[in-house]
Structures are given as C-alpha cells and as structure tokens.
Amino acid sequence: MSGALQAALRVDRGAFALDVELAVPAGSVVALMGRNGAGKTTAVAALAGLVPIDAGRVVLDDAVLEDVAAGASVPPELRPIGVVQQQAALFPHLDVRANVAFGLRTRGMRRREAQDRADALLAEAGLAEFGDRRPSALSGGQAARVALVRTLAREPALVLLDEPLAAIDAELRPALRDAVRAQLAGFAGSALLVTHDVRDAEALADEVLVVDAGRVVQRGSLAELRRDPAAPIVDRLLAERS
Amino acid sequence: MLVPAAIAFLLLVGPLVALLVRAPWVQLPALLAGGTVLPALGLSLGTAAVSTGCCVLLGVPLAVVLAGADAWPAPLRRLVRALVTTPLVLPPVVGGVALLLLLGRVGLLGGPLFQAFGVQIPFTTAAVIVAQTFVGLPFLVLGVEGALRGVDRRFVIAATTLGAGPWTRLVRVVLPLAAPGVAAGAVLAFARAIGEFGATVTFAGSLPKVTQTLPIAAYLALNSDPDAAIAISVVLMVIALVVLVALRDRWLQGLTR
Numbered sequence: 001m002s003g004a005l006q007a008a009l010r011v012d013r014g015a016f017a018l019d020v021e022l023a024v025p026a027g028s029v030v031a032l033m034g035r036n037g038a039g040k041t042t043a044v045a046a047l048a049g050l051v052p053i054d055a056g057r058v059v060l061d062d063a064v065l066e067d068v069a070a071g072a073s074v075p076p077e078l079r080p081i082g083v084v085q086q087q088a089a090l091f092p093h094l095d096v097r098a099n100v101a102f103g104l105r106t107r108g109m110r111r112r113e114a115q116d117r118a119d120a121l122l123a124e125a126g127l128a129e130f131g132d133r134r135p136s137a138l139s140g141g142q143a144a145r146v147a148l149v150r151t152l153a154r155e156p157a158l159v160l161l162d163e164p165l166a167a168i169d170a171e172l173r174p175a176l177r178d179a180v181r182a183q184l185a186g187f188a189g190s191a192l193l194v195t196h197d198v199r200d201a202e203a204l205a206d207e208v209l210v211v212d213a214g215r216v217v218q219r220g221s222l223a224e225l226r227r228d229p230a231a232p233i234v235d236r237l238l239a240e241r242s
Numbered sequence: 243m244l245v246p247a248a249i250a251f252l253l254l255v256g257p258l259v260a261l262l263v264r265a266p267w268v269q270l271p272a273l274l275a276g277g278t279v280l281p282a283l284g285l286s287l288g289t290a291a292v293s294t295g296c297c298v299l300l301g302v303p304l305a306v307v308l309a310g311a312d313a314w315p316a317p318l319r320r321l322v323r324a325l326v327t328t329p330l331v332l333p334p335v336v337g338g339v340a341l342l343l344l345l346g347r348v349g350l351l352g353g354p355l356f357q358a359f360g361v362q363i364p365f366t367t368a369a370v371i372v373a374q375t376f377v378g379l380p381f382l383v384l385g386v387e388g389a390l391r392g393v394d395r396r397f398v399i400a401a402t403t404l405g406a407g408p409w410t411r412l413v414r415v416v417l418p419l420a421a422p423g424v425a426a427g428a429v430l431a432f433a434r435a436i437g438e439f440g441a442t443v444t445f446a447g448s449l450p451k452v453t454q455t456l457p458i459a460a461y462l463a464l465n466s467d468p469d470a471a472i473a474i475s476v477v478l479m480v481i482a483l484v485v486l487v488a489l490r491d492r493w494l495q496g497l498t499r
Binding site: 082089090092102106154 | 394396397399400401402403404405406407410414415418419421
C-alpha cells in the first residue's frame with residue numbers, strides 16, 4: 001500500500017482563491033466533489049505540479065514534493081503522481097500500445113520490454129484487441145479505459161482522476177464505472193477522483209471531500225455526509241446526477 | 243465589383259496562359275536537353291534541396307525557441323520575431339548585398355574567414371545555398387512556430403505526468419504532432435529557394451554549372467535564346483504546380499485537421 005497524501009494548497013488567482021487541505025490515506029480512493037469552478041481542477045493541477053502554488057506543502061509517502069516555505073518543488077515529470085485528464089488525451093500519433101508504453105519508456109524501460117508490458121496490461125484490462133489501433137479509432141469509453149491503463153502502467157503512488165467519465169455518454173457510464181473500479185482494484189496506490197456526479201463517488205470512493213469556492217466544506221463517508229450535511233451545498237451535490 | 247474582380251483574376255491567370263500558349267511544345271525536349279538548361283535544373287534542384295535541409299535543421303530549433311519565448315520581455319520577443327521575418331519583406335537584391343557585406347572577401351565574417359583559412363563563399367555553389375536559406379528560413383520558422391503553438395496542451399500535460407521531461411516532450415510528442423507544419427514550411431522554403439533570383443545573382447553571380455540556377459538561366463536566355471527562356475519558365479511553373487498540389491493535398495489538410 002502506498003499513496004498516503006498530505007497536502008495543504010493555496011493558490012491565489014485574483015478573484016479566485018483556493019485554500020484547501022487534502023488527505024488521502026494509502027491505498028484508498030477519495031472523491032473530490034464540488035460544483036464547476038469550485039477549485040477541483042486547480043487542486044489536481046497543483047498536486048501534479050502543473051501549476052505553481054502560492055503557499056503550502058505536498059507530502060506523498062514521506063517524500064516532500066513541494067514546500068513553498070522551504071523553496072522546494074519537485075518537477076511534475078518526477079512526481080510519483082499519475083493524472084487522467086477529462087478527455088483521455090491519448091497521443092494521436094501513437095497506437096494504443098505505444099501510448100501505454102510511453103510512461104514505461106520515460107522510466108528507462110527498453111522499447112521491446114515496454115511494449116510487451118503494455119500488451120500484458122491492456123490484456124488484463126480486457127483491451128487486448130486495441131493495441132494496434134490509433135486512438136482515433138476508439139470510442140470515448142475505450143479511450144478513457146486506455147488512458148487509465150496508461151497512467152497506472154507507471155505504478156504511481158497516487159493517481160489523480162479529473163472527471164474521467166464526464167465526456168462519456170450517460171448510458172455508457174455505469175459499465176465504464178465498473179471497468180474503472182476493476183482497474184483500480186488491482187492498483188496498490190491511492191486515488192483522488194474529481195467528480196460532480198455522486199454515482200461516481202458511490203461506485204468508486206471510500207471517502208468524499210466536498211469543496212466549494214476554494215474551501216473544503218466537509219469530508220467523510222457518503223453515509224456520514226448524507227446523515228449530517230455541513231452545508232446546503234453538500235445536500236445539493238449528493239442529489240446531483242449529471 | 244465584378245469588373246475589378248475579373249481584371250484581378252485575368253492578371254493572375256493571363257500570364258500563365260500566355261506562357262502555355264506560346265511555349266514551343268514541339269521543340270521543348272530539344273530545348274531542355276540543350277547545353278544550359280539541364281545543368282541549371284540539376285543545380286536548382288540540388289541547391290534547393292540542400293537549402294531546404296538547412297532551413298529545417300536551423301529553422302526548427304529557432305521556431306522551438308520562439309514558441310517557448312512567452313517568458314521573454316514583450317519588446318524583445320517582438321524585435322526577434324520582426325528580425326526573423328525581415329527576409330520576407332526585404333528586396334532580395336538587398337539581401338544579396340547584405341550577404342556580400344557579411345560573407346564577402348572583405349565582409350564582417352568573410353574577411354577573417356578568408357584570411358585565416360582562405361575560404362571564399364561568394365560566387366560559389368555554397369553562396370547559392372546560403373542565399374536560398376536566407377530567403378527560405380522565415381517561411382519555415384513562422385510555419386513551424388505556428389504549428390508548435392497549435393499543439394494541444396492536453397498532450398503536453400499527459401506526457402509530463404507520464405514522466406517525460408522537456409526534451410522528451412519536445413522530441414516524442416510536440417514535434418511529431420507539429421510535423422505537418424514542419425512539412426508545409428519545408429515545402430514553402432523549397433519553393434522559395436527554387437524561385438530565388440535577386441539574392442543569388444547578387445551574392446553568387448551567374449557562373450554556368452556553379453551558380454547559374456534556373457531563374458538566372460531563364461533571365462539570361464531571354465536575350466539570346468527566347469525559346470529556351472520560355473522552356474525554362476515552363477519547367478519552373480511545373481515545379482510550382484507540384485508544390486501547390488503537395489501543399490494542398492497532404493500537409494495543409496494536416497494543418498487544419
């Protein structure tokens with residue numbers, strides 16, 4: 001088990017300010033819920049090191065990835081953090097196998113070995129037949145699953161999922177949720193799942209963190225949040241099915 | 243509205259029609275096989291290919307630097323971009339004079355080069371390539387920079403979070419995705435190099451088989467052997483059409499995809 005995250009993030013963007021503390025226990029899945037503009041995507045980008053933070057600390061499994069006060073910051077490509085973006089963002093010039101092998105190659109794995117490993121991982125996820133295809137030949141759901149395989153292939157300690165199902169047709173989402181759950185079940189690290197659909201949280205998350213206007217409003221299990229919502233926004237989010 | 247439009251169209255197409263109508267089609271093979279045309283054609287294609295290669299080798303790095311220059315002070319960025327664009331608007335003859343002043347036997351760089359190594363660039367085939375590269379580079383740099391800026395940020399983010407540092411991101415993701423722009427820029431630079439006249443004749447002269455490219459040969463033939471000049475012009479037009487078709491059918495579509 002790995003992926004114990006402790007983070008305090010402050011990002012000031014004029015009118016918008018994000019100021020949150022996030023904790024993800026090792027091996028667990030935490031859903032980060034909030035309305036559009038609540039600061040979810042900014043938080044994900046800050047954790048990954050893709051946007052600078054104005055204050056705070058990011059500690060993952062005892063490794064300090066960012067500490068503004070100490071002037072320390074690990075560049076994003078060296079963080080043991082995987083990111084699955086809202087659109088799958090598979091490289092269009094590479095086939096599916098090479099997409100999955102990409103993150104293995106950057107770790108210095110030989111081309112041949114990386115391709116074999118990619119094939120094995122695709123087969124595990126039930127995507128063996130797509131290895132030779134270009135991303136443009138995949139459906140949205142298939143692309144989303146390949147994107148998750150690609151990210152998990154590197155065995156990051158923490159994976160950040162930024163609304164991975166939002167771009168998928170609503171009727172396909174339940175099956176895809178099951179697929180994502182199966183993929184995450186074999187994953188030793190932890191996950192932070194950004195969503196505004198409570199069904200994603202129900203299916204995938206151990207715990208829920210609600211943010212609004214750049215602040216954490218409440219954290220706990222879904223049952224706790226339903227029983228005792230700390231603010232009207234929590235009620236509203238838990239009723240929302242997009 | 244219709245009358246000036248028709249005049250404009252006629253002005254664009256009329257000369258080409260005249261060229262095709264007046265071309266001595268029957269004697270064309272003999273004219274092209276004559277003493278001056280074939281060497282000039284070989285020289286033109288060879289130098290244009292080499293200068294296009296130089297444009298790609300030098301221009302892609304410059305485009306990468308310019309595309310990543312957002313952190314530079316704005317006036318500096320504007321100045322550098324303006325300087326890169328200069329050969330586009332500069333009269334080619336002025337470019338040739340300027341190249342002479344830089345690389346000529348008494349030039350800024352050419353002087354020391356000649357004294358130290360006895361190397362002389364003007365009026366050699368190398369000078370043709372330098373002149374063509376000078377006029378072709380802006381096409382490549384501006385085209386590639388545009389293509390680099392057009393690469394979707396999501397792919398760069400994906401590569402970064404998959405462990406790719408700046409160099410790997412550039413080589414394995416950004417440049418491959420910008421490849422259609424590089425190809426289009428290279429074709430434009432090639433077309434510009436093939437047609438180069440002013441800078442070449444000023445900086446490299448018109449020595450047959452050494453610096454006498456097709457456009458120069460056509461210009462010189464116009465007085466002595468008009469039919470040969472027409473024949474060369476037809477050849478240049480065919481090359482231009484091939485370039486146009488290549489741009490349209492493959493690479494420009496790649497750009498707008």
